[in-house]
Amino acid sequence: MLLLERMFKLKENNTNVRTEIIAGFTTFFAMSYIIFVNPDMLKITGMDFASVMIATCVASAIGCFLTAFIANIPFAQAPGMGLNALFTFTLCQGMGYSWHQALAIVFISGVIFLIITITPLRGKIIESIPKSLKSAIAAGIGLFIAFIGMLNSGLVVVMGESNVTDMGNLASPEVLLVIIGIIITAVLMAWKVKGSIFIGIIATTIIGIPLGVTDVPSAFTYSNFSLAPTFLQLDFNLLSAGVLPLLTAIVTLTMVDMFDTVGTLVGTANASGMADEDGNFKRGDKALIADAVATCAGALVGTSTVSTYMESSTGIKEGGRTGLTSIVVGLLFLVAILLGPLALMIPSAATAPALIIVGVSMMSAIKNIDWHDFEIALPCFLTIAVMPFTYSISDGIGFGFIAYTVLKIFRGKAKEVPILMYIISALFVLMYVFSAYTNI
Numbered sequence: 001m002l003l004l005e006r007m008f009k010l011k012e013n014n015t016n017v018r019t020e021i022i023a024g025f026t027t028f029f030a031m032s033y034i035i036f037v038n039p040d041m042l043k044i045t046g047m048d049f050a051s052v053m054i055a056t057c058v059a060s061a062i063g064c065f066l067t068a069f070i071a072n073i074p075f076a077q078a079p080g081m082g083l084n085a086l087f088t089f090t091l092c093q094g095m096g097y098s099w100h101q102a103l104a105i106v107f108i109s110g111v112i113f114l115i116i117t118i119t120p121l122r123g124k125i126i127e128s129i130p131k132s133l134k135s136a137i138a139a140g141i142g143l144f145i146a147f148i149g150m151l152n153s154g155l156v157v158v159m160g161e162s163n164v165t166d167m168g169n170l171a172s173p174e175v176l177l178v179i180i181g182i183i184i185t186a187v188l189m190a191w192k193v194k195g196s197i198f199i200g201i202i203a204t205t206i207i208g209i210p211l212g213v214t215d216v217p218s219a220f221t222y223s224n225f226s227l228a229p230t231f232l233q234l235d236f237n238l239l240s241a242g243v244l245p246l247l248t249a250i251v252t253l254t255m256v257d258m259f260d261t262v263g264t265l266v267g268t269a270n271a272s273g274m275a276d277e278d279g280n281f282k283r284g285d286k287a288l289i290a291d292a293v294a295t296c297a298g299a300l301v302g303t304s305t306v307s308t309y310m311e312s313s314t315g316i317k318e319g320g321r322t323g324l325t326s327i328v329v330g331l332l333f334l335v336a337i338l339l340g341p342l343a344l345m346i347p348s349a350a351t352a353p354a355l356i357i358v359g360v361s362m363m364s365a366i367k368n369i370d371w372h373d374f375e376i377a378l379p380c381f382l383t384i385a386v387m388p389f390t391y392s393i394s395d396g397i398g399f400g401f402i403a404y405t406v407l408k409i410f411r412g413k414a415k416e417v418p419i420l421m422y423i424i425s426a427l428f429v430l431m432y433v434f435s436a437y438t439n440i
Helices: 002-008 017-031 034-045 049-071 083-092 099-117 121-128 131-153 173-190 196-207 243-272 284-301 312-317 323-343 348-368 374-390 393-410 419-438
Strands: 077-079 156-159 164-167 306-308
Touching: 002 323, 017 196, 017 312, 017 323, 034 049, 034 077, 034 083, 034 099, 034 348, 049 077, 049 284, 049 306, 049 323, 077 284, 083 099, 083 131, 083 243, 083 393, 099 243, 099 284, 121 419, 131 156, 131 173, 131 243, 131 348, 131 374, 131 393, 173 196, 173 348, 196 348, 243 284, 243 306, 243 393, 243 419, 284 306, 312 323, 374 393, 393 419
Parallel strands: none
Antiparallel strands: 077 306, 156 164
16 A cells, blocks of 8 residues: 555545545446457457457456556556547548558557657647647547448448438338337436446447347457467558548657647646646646657557546546556456456447437537637538538648638738648648549
């Protein structure tokens, strides 16, 4: 106990070991859905489900331990929702990178993020992006994630070559199970039950057994349960699609991870009273370093970008105030690896409701947008709408940034646009021009 007190300064932070452990369990169950949802998302790229699941747990544990020892704050990390969609549908399906190359891009973005976090450039980049656009990015990713959940589950289907979506077959067992899963998870969320999404996934999986959707194996084995298929499988031969698409991919990954992490840290810290009088969270800088290192480690073991989770707020509400909470979360992720064979039986119809519910939560950022100011409304609308319509998070960011910059210029407010916004917008314009004339 004395060692824990010395390491995490429990008394100084008005907490104790029991409170921190309870907070750790609370945070883990609130975010544990990622153990199933992340491999289900990344397997679309051709990655091995079991290997990605192990990588998800290992990367999450590393991120939590780094946060605990570097920053001593009760925030947990795991592969980010939205970032895994960017990995799958933008880098791999959209830009044509293999998952091996995509892992390399994630690693590079992590290194760049790390460099940014230890220099004054971090603050300048964050300040250069208007608050409304940051909120639009979060909301757009939420809408995109929900759309993916609907498509993957069959709740919404694409009609032939027209690519027009329509309602799926409500009589099919898969779609019926998705609807049941949404109802269960939604009711749990409405009642504010801890671990609602996790419980929803498990309950939906069990209900799927009599419906014939969940396949129960005759025996559970660890024979094919290995990290090897994704461990150190990065491919740094990245110029096949061209330099500009590569730069765009790296910049987009870095920015989304940065804004997501900063927003989670600052927002949660202010809501829980952990920020100072000016609304700043001093220990947040060290948390960004931990996030960047965890992203690099995650790419090495075989998963998409690691980010700080807003579900950390559930543990903080239970009294978590130090890195001991994060240690508990990390240990629970490692223990979860032992349950790996059970995860293989979870159908996509059971994880789809989780995607939809997470999408709903992320859409809440839309309240921070001033829809009465058209100079803000149009760029934000384009950011939110273009993501699901083009199946690309980076395109949503690109259209939003370009629209914002152009509107400000023609309104005679060019000086209000930070230089970095001009640079990022120009990069997107160059990529679109280059893609149009090279048919990439």
